[in-house]
Amino acid sequence: MNAVQRQYEQEPRWKTSTIISMIFAFLFLVWSTTAIDFSNFTESGMKIAKNILLGIVQPNMDLLFNFTQQGVPYLLLETVAIAFLGTIVGSVLAIPLAFLSATTIVPKPVAYLVRLLLIVIRTIPAIIYGLLFIRVTGQGAFTGVLTMSFVSIGMLSKLYTDVIEELDHGVLEAMESAGCTTYEKIRFGVIPQLSALFVSIVIYRFDMNMRDAAVLGLVGAGGIGAPLIFAMNSHRWPEVGALLIGLIILILIIEWMSNRLRSKIIKGV
Template identity: 60%
Template sequence: MEMIEKQLVSAPRNNRYILIVTALVAFLFIWSFSAVNIENVEESGWIIATNILQGIVSPDLDLLLNITSQGVLYLLVETIAIAFLGTIIGALLAIPLAFFSASNVVPKPVAFITRLLLIFIRTVPALVYGLMFIRVTGPGPFAGVLTIALISIGMLAKLYVDAIEDLDTSILESMTSIGCNTFEKIRYGIVPQLFAIFLSIMIYRFDMNLREASILGLVGAGGIGAPLIFAMNAYRWTEVGSILIGLMVLILLVELFSNHMRTKLVKG
């Protein structure tokens, strides 16, 4: 331990570099505070914030426990369905795009063009995609599923590429030397290396998509977002509290489940 401390003390330090970086970070931090202006918060804003907190403390239990199509439980299940189906579709579509983006699998020009396509997909916000699909399919959960699928492709393909480029190619070379064909190399050499990683990435994206599906309801793409904004616009704070409680519990449970699954996949 003492030897490590001596090495740290004796290591050369670039004080000028540290000073410049510290000054730059401090400047950006102070400059960012210029966007904070509490004076613009109206008195009605504080009242609304208080009412939201009161709604969470005393929610509308009839709405929260209602199992009809207008109840919170039904809307939460619909939100999960949108996120789950959208994640599955996006994950499947991302696989071929990931292989076309991997420079160790395809020629570099092909990989470059595919990566540009993925960058473009990731650039457009989810709400913009939601508004576009609503114009095509009309309001409803199907627009939400298509939006979730499309926004998932960009991130999933990017993370898939990292896993593909880290493949242990020595296994494939060994399989080639014993006369394995392409299908056998994919089935026994590539899939076992990538399956657990891809599944872990997909579970992580599903966790994110659950939040995205909640927000997409604000533009009419199904889920619990639309009733939430309607209740807030109508100042029905007990309903707002019921929806927020249901949403928080749902996200907490899904996050615990996804963390457990990812941990098992990594250990396995």
């Protein structure tokens, strides 16, 4: 009997637990369907869905290739700028918070206190941040940048912290035994090992912020969201189709580019 066969026979049998889990999952799925109210599917709703699909198939080509501030290319560029600036600002502000919440860098009481602050920041949805900043700075792209920055801080700090705590502690212990300060440990022992991983995390967050930036436009935080909701409320379906096509193409391009960049960075680590 070879080693593979022996390992296979030693593997525990999960057949009973798997069947029970599937039964519970099925029952939960059936129970969840009771919350669906099919009476809301009215004839007018189906007509609107049909018009949206027709708008995508027959978009307003003049709007799609209009390079003024009312055109799709400019609105998409504004959306990219909001997501990019928000990601950059959030990624920079998240670095000190990440180090302050890493138990391998600072005392545990300090780390737990900062982590509590980051949990509070992550708890608030992006749409709430957008509504709050609109009251302060008014409608526009600057509100979107501030919102993206705060939304990015919570997630980036957590991911940064996870990477920091997974570092080789031997390097930090050697530097500490040599009498290095906390700043010196971060500057010469941590950052050189983290730079590539940090960049990969930032690219991933930018990919997410692109989608959030489009949604934030619905509350007046700049970008393509506001024209999209205005066109839908006015039943201008060809304009809706043009805006959606532009947004879909942009998201696909960003997705492709971010995946290639992250794969190259990870391979180079």
